[in-house]
Amino acid sequence: MTETSRKLDTPRRGSARRDLAPADSVPRESPDSRETTPRHEGPKFRRRADARPDEVLDAALALFTEKGFAAARIDDIAQRAGISKGAVYLYFPSKQALIEAIVERALGPIAEEAIERLATLPGDPRLVISSVLRVLGRQLTSAQALAIPRLVIREAPSFPDIAELYRRAVLDRVVPALTALIRRGIAEGHFRQIDAELTVRSVVGPVLAHMVLADIFGILPADGLALDRLIENHIAILFDGLSLKA
Amino acid sequence: MTETSRKLDTPRRGSARRDLAPADSVPRESPDSRETTPRHEGPKFRRRADARPDEVLDAALALFTEKGFAAARIDDIAQRAGISKGAVYLYFPSKQALIEAIVERALGPIAEEAIERLATLPGDPRLVISSVLRVLGRQLTSAQALAIPRLVIREAPSFPDIAELYRRAVLDRVVPALTALIRRGIAEGHFRQIDAELTVRSVVGPVLAHMVLADIFGILPADGLALDRLIENHIAILFDGLSLKA
DNA sequence: GTCTTATAACTGACTGGTCAGTTCCAAGAC
DNA sequence: GTCTTGGAACTGACCAGTCAGTTATAAGAC
Numbered sequence: 001m002t003e004t005s006r007k008l009d010t011p012r013r014g015s016a017r018r019d020l021a022p023a024d025s026v027p028r029e030s031p032d033s034r035e036t037t038p039r040h041e042g043p044k045f046r047r048r049a050d051a052r053p054d055e056v057l058d059a060a061l062a063l064f065t066e067k068g069f070a071a072a073r074i075d076d077i078a079q080r081a082g083i084s085k086g087a088v089y090l091y092f093p094s095k096q097a098l099i100e101a102i103v104e105r106a107l108g109p110i111a112e113e114a115i116e117r118l119a120t121l122p123g124d125p126r127l128v129i130s131s132v133l134r135v136l137g138r139q140l141t142s143a144q145a146l147a148i149p150r151l152v153i154r155e156a157p158s159f160p161d162i163a164e165l166y167r168r169a170v171l172d173r174v175v176p177a178l179t180a181l182i183r184r185g186i187a188e189g190h191f192r193q194i195d196a197e198l199t200v201r202s203v204v205g206p207v208l209a210h211m212v213l214a215d216i217f218g219i220l221p222a223d224g225l226a227l228d229r230l231i232e233n234h235i236a237i238l239f240d241g242l243s244l245k246a
Numbered sequence: 247m248t249e250t251s252r253k254l255d256t257p258r259r260g261s262a263r264r265d266l267a268p269a270d271s272v273p274r275e276s277p278d279s280r281e282t283t284p285r286h287e288g289p290k291f292r293r294r295a296d297a298r299p300d301e302v303l304d305a306a307l308a309l310f311t312e313k314g315f316a317a318a319r320i321d322d323i324a325q326r327a328g329i330s331k332g333a334v335y336l337y338f339p340s341k342q343a344l345i346e347a348i349v350e351r352a353l354g355p356i357a358e359e360a361i362e363r364l365a366t367l368p369g370d371p372r373l374v375i376s377s378v379l380r381v382l383g384r385q386l387t388s389a390q391a392l393a394i395p396r397l398v399i400r401e402a403p404s405f406p407d408i409a410e411l412y413r414r415a416v417l418d419r420v421v422p423a424l425t426a427l428i429r430r431g432i433a434e435g436h437f438r439q440i441d442a443e444l445t446v447r448s449v450v451g452p453v454l455a456h457m458v459l460a461d462i463f464g465i466l467p468a469d470g471l472a473l474d475r476l477i478e479n480h481i482a483i484l485f486d487g488l489s490l491k492a
Numbered sequence: 493g494t495c496t497t498a499t500a501a502c503t504g505a506c507t508g509g510t511c512a513g514t515t516c517c518a519a520g521a522c
Numbered sequence: 523g524t525c526t527t528g529g530a531a532c533t534g535a536c537c538a539g540t541c542a543g544t545t546a547t548a549a550g551a552c
Contacts, residue, residue: 066403070316074512084529086514095512126489154400156462158313167463175465182488191488197467198479199488201459205451212454213447216402217413219421221443233444241487242428242437242445243372298501320538330503332540341538 053091056081057105060098065147069099069155099155103162106148107169125185129178129203130235136207137231146211175200206234299337301327303351306344311393315345315401345401349408352394353415371431375424375449376481382453383477392457421446452480 059080063072074095078085092098121128139145149166156163178200185191210230214220221229305326309318320341324331338344367374385391395412402409424446431437456476459465466472 068314068316068401068404070314071404073510085512086530087528089513090527093513153458153462155314157311158317163463167465171459171463171465175459185488189490192482192486192490194482194488195475195479198456198472198476199483201452201455201476202480202483205453205455206448207451208455208458209447209451210444212399213417213421216399217409217417219413219417226444229441230444230447233441234448236438236440237445237448237484237487239487239489240438241483241485242431242440243485244435244438319536329501331538332504333502335539336501339539 052081052083052087053101054105056083056088056091057098057102061102061144061147061151064099064102064151064155069095069158096159099151099159100162100165103148103152103166107166125181125188125190126239128181129238132178133203133207133231133235136204137227140207140211141225141227146215150215178203203238207231298327298329298333299347300351302329302334302337303344303348307348307390307393307397310345310348310397310401315341315404342405345397345405345408346411349394349398349412353412371427371434371436372485374427375484378424379449379453379477379481382450383473386453386457387471387473392461396461424449449484453477 056077060072060077062080063077066072074088075085077098078088081088088098092101121131152163152166179196182191182194182196182199182203186193186196207227207230210227214225220226302323306318306323308326309323312318320334321331323344324334327334334344338347367377398409398412425442428437428440428442428445428449432439432442453473453476456473460471467475
């Protein structure tokens, strides 16, 4: 049941990449072995183990997002990373270790980015919240950044450990910080008397809904994603409401 | 690729259940065959084909939600429905037909429930939107009702046909109806000049965020789900904003 | 009522295929 | 030469889907 709890001892031998090989323009051995000559122009092995784990993780993230964890094959992940299946197991002990490493790798950057900004900043909480939303919008433009929460949400029921990891690293910091910010806004007379805890949902929900509609169902404004416009529209409503007179 | 489009020819031989068997208090053969006597009290199987498809679908929905489509085993679905694996294939031609039937079965009820209510009602759009949100809240209290969109969102990348089915039956009706409603609110002077299309995200997003936080990550208010309170809090913000003076 | 026959509902062993994880040897780096 | 790296064949488990056989129920014969 909970063999999920098997801790990963990911090798991850150094993440600083040396770039011994030219990276791009890799000959990669023409697939059709035409002619009889066994010519192997260009190096068959690239010998840059340091960059490999990240490449494998990128490939795995792409395929997990596309097909889901269970349906994604290690063979395909390896192929996308430009290596063979066996090589994957040089860097990661199991398929599950891949998803764990993906989430862990993404946690560092995410954690710092937005939290300090809002937990510490003094001044009108409206400005802080607006700034946070705009940063969030800028982040979500990258497909890569969006893929992580998507993957976590999708696989959460199957991998409670990973969901908890994410929750602890991201949500348990962002949600309380936002709540505190709203509470301060009330205390300092900027906000009306509302429930700070529940209001957090009103702050982030519209962005979530926008991404779900666009990403999952392909429902988006005529002029593309329009995340900027969405966020400005949302900020206007969040602080001043829909009603005209008010 | 799109073998999803294979239409399901589900037998579903009449949904009016005959209830030949007493339904409840079914002996169902005590699982532990205690004593040496091979006594088989009660019928070995129940013979009520009319109720079976729905039971299978219920079991399948539960397991798909728990483990995801790919990881759920037909054997487990059958066991939860109280029949054998082979019997599942008496009613549904394939595993995929299960997920299709689940979504189709859920579509009828959902479609009617909320759309007419908001598309047609005249009067202050604020009251209509409030009413819609409250109905939505009441619906989402049932774990069953929540499971369908969850499943669709989760499996959408793997089953674009199903995502589109859901989009067409639900979203393509709800989103435009809400958009029109907001537009009318603007035209009639109830709402400020905002982008109606984007504002739809502000109307439904907070509820979505609440359900994701609660359902996926177990983050909920001290006093339980509190959907009612969330919705009232959201309505207050949506129409009049957070700001005090405004 | 009891017996016989027909058929619908169901079972579970089996098959064919897929895939995670292993192994081992060849090829490259140094 | 030795050490490192990669690849592809292999293994073993797992599982969707099949099918020949079994059991319950209904209908008709008497």
